[in-house]
Amino acid sequence: MTCKTVGAECVYPDQPKRIFVSEKEWKDLRARAEAADSTPTPSGSMLHPLPTDDADGNEDAWWWQNREILILSRSGEHQYVGSSASTYMATQINPASRGNVAFDVSPLHHANLALRREHNPLLPPLPPFDTAKRWYAAQFVNVGSIISFIQPKYFDERLAEVYSRSPDTSSREDCLLYCQVLLILAFGQMYSINEWAGDEGPPGFKYFQAALKLLPDIHEDGSVLFVEVLGLTAYFMQILNRRDAAFLYIGLAVRMAVSLGLHQEVTSSDMNAIELEHRRRVWWSAYSMDRILCVKSGNPISIHDEDIDLAWPSPLPELDLDSAQPKVLSHYSQLSKVLGKIGQDIYRKRHKSGTTLLTSVQSIMHDLEMWLKDLPPELKLDFTSLHHKIPRTAVSIFLHYYQCINMTGRPLLLRVCQKRLEDLAAGTASATWQEGLSSNIVHIVSNSIAAARTATTVMDAAAKQNQLATYGFMDGEHAFSAALVLVMANVAFPHNERDNTSMVQALSVLKGMAEKGNEYIRARHALLLSLRSALSCQANGRSTPVTSQGRPRKGYASSGMGFEDSVSFALESETPRPTFQQFQDLSFNFTVEDNDAFWDEFSGDAQIGMDSEWIESAFQHEDVA
Numbered sequence: 001m002t003c004k005t006v007g008a009e010c011v012y013p014d015q016p017k018r019i020f021v022s023e024k025e026w027k028d029l030r031a032r033a034e035a036a037d038s039t040p041t042p043s044g045s046m047l048h049p050l051p052t053d054d055a056d057g058n059e060d061a062w063w064w065q066n067r068e069i070l071i072l073s074r075s076g077e078h079q080y081v082g083s084s085a086s087t088y089m090a091t092q093i094n095p096a097s098r099g100n101v102a103f104d105v106s107p108l109h110h111a112n113l114a115l116r117r118e119h120n121p122l123l124p125p126l127p128p129f130d131t132a133k134r135w136y137a138a139q140f141v142n143v144g145s146i147i148s149f150i151q152p153k154y155f156d157e158r159l160a161e162v163y164s165r166s167p168d169t170s171s172r173e174d175c176l177l178y179c180q181v182l183l184i185l186a187f188g189q190m191y192s193i194n195e196w197a198g199d200e201g202p203p204g205f206k207y208f209q210a211a212l213k214l215l216p217d218i219h220e221d222g223s224v225l226f227v228e229v230l231g232l233t234a235y236f237m238q239i240l241n242r243r244d245a246a247f248l249y250i251g252l253a254v255r256m257a258v259s260l261g262l263h264q265e266v267t268s269s270d271m272n273a274i275e276l277e278h279r280r281r282v283w284w285s286a287y288s289m290d291r292i293l294c295v296k297s298g299n300p301i302s303i304h305d306e307d308i309d310l311a312w313p314s315p316l317p318e319l320d321l322d323s324a325q326p327k328v329l330s331h332y333s334q335l336s337k338v339l340g341k342i343g344q345d346i347y348r349k350r351h352k353s354g355t356t357l358l359t360s361v362q363s364i365m366h367d368l369e370m371w372l373k374d375l376p377p378e379l380k381l382d383f384t385s386l387h388h389k390i391p392r393t394a395v396s397i398f399l400h401y402y403q404c405i406n407m408t409g410r411p412l413l414l415r416v417c418q419k420r421l422e423d424l425a426a427g428t429a430s431a432t433w434q435e436g437l438s439s440n441i442v443h444i445v446s447n448s449i450a451a452a453r454t455a456t457t458v459m460d461a462a463a464k465q466n467q468l469a470t471y472g473f474m475d476g477e478h479a480f481s482a483a484l485v486l487v488m489a490n491v492a493f494p495h496n497e498r499d500n501t502s503m504v505q506a507l508s509v510l511k512g513m514a515e516k517g518n519e520y521i522r523a524r525h526a527l528l529l530s531l532r533s534a535l536s537c538q539a540n541g542r543s544t545p546v547t548s549q550g551r552p553r554k555g556y557a558s559s560g561m562g563f564e565d566s567v568s569f570a571l572e573s574e575t576p577r578p579t580f581q582q583f584q585d586l587s588f589n590f591t592v593e594d595n596d597a598f599w600d601e602f603s604g605d606a607q608i609g610m611d612s613e614w615i616e617s618a619f620q621h622e623d624v625a
Contacts (some may be wrong), residue, residue: 069600088334096138123167124206127185128159132159135188141392142191142469145325146332146400147235147289148281149228150180153319154258176225181213183232190239194470195516202471208236222256224282229287230256234293239473241520243297253286256344263308277316279328288336292471295343295407296477303338324378327394331375335400338367342407361444364408368401383454386461395462399478402451402458406481413485416445416558417492421535424492433493452485453502459509468509479509480524487528532617533597 030580126132136144136155144150150158158177159317167178186204193203200206214230234249257263261281266276287308312330315323345360381394416433423429434442459479462468470476485505490496490503514522 004164010058016210023134025158041347050135080174083452114197123182123210126163127189129159129163132163132185136184137188139184139187139192142396143187143235143471145286146396147231147392148229148325148329150184150321151278151281155181155184159264167557169214172220173223173225173438175216176223176229179211179214180225180229180232181464182207182214183229183236186236187232190471191469194466194516201360202518204236205240207307218252218291222259224260224262224279225281227253227257227262227286231282231289235289239471246293247297249300250286250290251302254290255281257286258303262305263310265310273316274318277326278624279314280310282328283310284333288333291340291343292474295347298347300348301340305340310540324393327376327379328397331371331379332397332400333398333403336369338364338371338404339400339407341367345446346408346411358440360540361408361440365405365444365447368404370407372401373599383457388462389616390465390467392462393466395458395467395508395524398458399455399474402455403481405451406455406485409444409451411486412441412483413448416441417488420492424439431494448485449489449499452482452489452506453499455482456486456506456509460505463509463512468513470513470518476513476518476521476524477559478505479513479520481504482527487532488535491532493512496610535559 117179127135133156136152136159140152153177158181162181168174186207188204188206189207190202196203201209207252211229211233215233216226218224230249230253234246234253237249238246262279266279271279287303290302293299312333313326314330315326320326342364345364346357375397377398381390381398382388416437420429420433425559430436437445455478459468459482468479481502485497486503486506489499493499510521510525510528514525
């Protein structure tokens with residue numbers, strides 16, 4: 001009124017908003033602020049500490065708190081790590097490493113300049129025509145059957161054209177054609193040479209390097225062929241452990257596919273059955289890879305299932321020499337759909353109660369159970385005769401399946417292991433890890449461990465038949481993930497001969513890949529051993545890994561035998577490895593009613609994932625005894 005009387009404009013001063021909190025909360029926040037001011041934060045350290053118990057002994061639910069971290073790259077940029085990225089794992093399972101997390105992903109090949117495009121690229125000499133066809137067959141068995149970015153019919157035609165003339169670099173379609181063939185040659189050489197000692201990158205790198213130099217700019221018109229090329233580029237980037245580049249390229253592939261309408265059924269009469277089926281296969285391939293790369297790196301998926309209206313791939317005589325191939329792509333993509341659901345419903349940052357989490361887990365496990373029941377007999381793996389020749393496609397499918405089970409249970413497994421390690425260190429651990437847990441939580445944690453055991457059995461059998469790809473991203477990821485779960489279980493839980501034998505077997509698979517020339521896996525294997533040793537010391541206060549009862553684990557000597565040496569010793573001295581029947585104990589039976597308190601407590605721990613650089617990040621600058 002005063003302002004109106006004098007003809008002045010009313011100006012209201014900004015007043016700080018007041019938020020009323022309890023005295024206990026105020027004291028806690030003040031203590032944290034003083035601690036933060038007095039303690040310098042190392043580069044790349046965690047943004048949030050682990051939760052602590054309050055004075056009343058009630059643990060804060062922190063599922064939707066502290067869900068991500070920023071880590072510092074070598075270029076000085078901060079990079080986001082989401083809740084389903086395994087970079088977060090070491091900061092949770094080994095809190096002592098939180099101050100030393102630094103972003104250094106150790107690419108499989110460090111030649112950044114070699115990947116930059118030239119205006120007039122010189123293409124590498126092409127292999128003999130018959131060799132090129134053999135390489136295509138090698139990549140088709142390992143990749144092409146589950147990620148279908150080019151059919152055999154089309155490749156034969158394009159290969160003949162590439163061998164008949166030089167590319168017209170002024171033509172976008174010509175560049176794409178040559179780019180795709182070079183990418184296939186890169187994959188083919190990589191999967192054909194399972195051991196490598198060269199210093200110019202992994203097998204196939206020179207063809208990948210040449211393909212990048214022919215890749216058209218993204219602002220040019222999109223095409224189905226362009227989507228295929230972007231998808232292949234993304235996958236090879238992931239093999240090189242260039243995670244962010246892979247994420248960007250697969251995102252471009254999916255968005256270009258959406259812009260072309262590949263995610264929708266087409267009723268236009270100007271497309272024949274071959275074209276329509278080709279579009280479906282390209283879409284589901286890009287979709288599947290997007291789900292895998294996004295969830296494994298902790299990033300959001302590129303498109304929601306509600307926006308997709310497309311049939312699954314199906315056999316077509318005009319395209320397929322083997323009717324099983326599109327079935328493989330279809331069922332593999334269905335698993336990728338479940339994986340996307342895992343990322344959305346379990347790991348995505350949003351407030352969720354323990355009851356909702358239980359419902360999500362039950363739904364996911366039901367989907368996986370139905371998937372297995374619906375799997376055609378010709379795609380199933382005969383686990384009773386793994387010593388005989390096993391189909392590589394079945395290996396790929398079942399490793400993906402067990403990874404989904406593993407991923408579903410890992411938040412609960414992590415929390416159970418953390419609590420168990422705390423109790424072991426305090427001397428208050430119960431005789432069994434199951435004590436005090438609901439039957440549902442026991443089922444889920446047990447399933448995660450059983451899936452890791454079974455995946456290890458499959459990979460060990462495949463490795464003995466030279467069917468495990470030394471440089472394949474998926475094989476390395478599956479091997480690492482299974483070994484990780486088994487190491488956690490063996491450190492935190494009472495000694496179990498079956499789990500211990502499986503852990504040794506899983507580490508042996510990783511070691512075999514490392515010894516064939518994969519430096520990336522070599523680092524993961526060595527650092528996994530370090531993590532195992534560090535956690536054992538944390539739980540027991542000893543320099544020699546021991547069981548929860550305080551006895552040295554079988555295979556270890558008190559004379560100072562290192563853990564890596566003990567693995568080789570255990571492989572020679574352990575009893576015969578268990579048969580598969582001893583591993584096949586997954587349970588899909590959940591209790592409808594459960595104690596909400598259990599799930600509210602555990603609903604704060606979906607902060608782990610599957611991206612394999614987490615261990616290196618945790619131990620990059622730390623000397624772990």
